[in-house]
Amino acid sequence: MAVTDHSAAPDGRLASARAARGAEARRRRRLLLAPALIVIGIFGLFPLTISLIYSFLTPGTYGGVTWEFSTDAYVQFLFERDIFDDTLSFSSTYLQIYARSIGLALVATLGALILGFPTAYFIASKPREQRNFWLFLITLPFWTNLLIRTYAILLIIRDEGIINIGLMKAGVISDPLNILYTDTAVFIGLIYSYLPFMVLPLYASLEKLDFRMIEAAYDLYANRFQVLRRIIVPAAKPGIVAGCILVFIPGLGAYITPTLLGGGKELMIGNMIALQFGSSRNWPFGSAAALILMVVVMLALLVYVRNASREPVRHG
């Protein structure tokens, strides 16, 4: 026993010294996060705090806020205040804008998934040395500013655009198709803008797919559709989840696309919020609308990710 006691002491010191060094290393590694945390703190959390505070203040006459506590901004979201007797009545105006935006963003996400999946699969099935070329093509649109690309879409789909002129010249239609300033135009614009955000994570998942797995499934009597459903889609699930998030969220808050292609007739959330800080001069309501959007997105994500990860997919 004496022998063990004797040797235990230096061992214990060694262990605690090692633990101290480990903690030190972990502390130093944590510093690597600091630059990103500082940026997020200054340009993310700080403005968010301002929004939160502003949303509980009273709008100033010429924009801005006056420092007077009020929950009007949140009340206004669901209720309409009668101008004469101040009574509140339920109003779904803003809820409708949210529902419309969510609907459009969902449809655009689904569209991007349907277009992006075969694309990503195609690239993933190419020989390794050719894949970078195709990925480069996918990222090509980012070389031009989104505003300019959106104007280009506008020129293509307007009444005197290439599509309508072409179809009319070909005698397919006699009057121009009314695409511009409709939901269809916004939908086209959203899909076009966010498709790469769908393709890239999908590709990242599919690239890890072992194609011998597909052969094995064919060998075990699965037809093409069954191979897709039982083997490829489960393997691509992390990419589908990531791609859908990356398209849905910016799609929901999109500003340029609905403004230019939707003509601002039917508001989407982005336009509505911009309007509050602009001509409506209701900063508290704009802040509240932005925060409500954030909470809605966060809740939706929570539910979505939890559902999607119920069957975790691992790559062998």
Next chain:
Amino acid sequence: MMQAEAVPADQIEVPAERDMVFADTVTKTFGQGDAAVTALDAVSLTIRENEFFTLLGPSGCGKTTLLRLIAGFELPSGGHILLDGEEIGHLPPYKRPVNTVFQSYALFPHMTVAENISFGLEMLGKPKAEIAETTAHMLSLVRMEAMANRRTDQLSGGQQQRVALARALAPRPRVLLLDEPLSALDLKLRKEMQIELKRLQGETGITFVFVTHDQEEALTMSDRIAVMEAGHILQVGTPREIYDHPARRFVADFIGDINILDGELGEVSGHQGRVTLPGGASLGAALAESTIGKGKVSIAFRPENVVLVPPEDPRATLTGAVENVVYFGSGLNLHLRLPSGAPLMVRSAHYAGEIGDLVGLEIADRHVQVLVD
């Protein structure tokens, strides 16, 4: 016997001799034009029902291509593939009653062991009760009952191997194709799985087509072996036929240790001939093919078929000087040099002499084979 008298000879059904797979001048080329590579060159082959048949050859010989053609992962550029008398050469894999055990196993990582095994049955649209029953049976067949609900990435290599086997056997294919399934396992596990595979083949009665580059594995497990090289089948036969009577120089060289010497073929009668070696020694030898004519030939005999005798003994056909003695546990390999300068290997249980001593070599005629180059 009673039946044989009652029915005409050509109508007797002999299940063990029925042809299961018949490849008729199957050709496969990859690429086009100048870059075209011929992986299989007009290969014909018959695999019988309930047979453990091995395709043996070095990498790039076309054995895996032939397997993939039978599975349906590749389509033949020419020729026909028949399964139990029916042309299947152009059917997709999911329409062929043939299953594959892949070299990499290719287990589905997002499914449990049991789900992997039942996948094929599910795709065939079998009733739920039957799927459950067959899956349970397969799990016990490969002794993996305890692992049914494990994920496949939690298994060892040998366990994955068993799951891959069970998965491929579950739909009861007419033919099970095995693409070097043991190559990823360590030696001890490989030996175990060799016995396991033979047992499974016996218990299921399914025709196994096994691809390997390991000649020892092929000799151990197979009912018959086809030795392949450069897109051709060089020889088909039982392990004993292939080992004792290699027809081609390549086959002799590829399987086991063998001595190959140059000689001059003299008189020929039927499948026997006499070969004179450069030193003047004369040996009786079997001809691999009767088409071999007189003139320069190669002869082959195994190191273990040579008997050491004193150099002056009349039984000694050849003499050689001992250059090296290599001990390998159950015996010795003696590396000799003949007076003509040719090297020779002899296997012996013991050797009492010294390095440099001259020994006499007795070689029985029946152990000497004249090869086709």
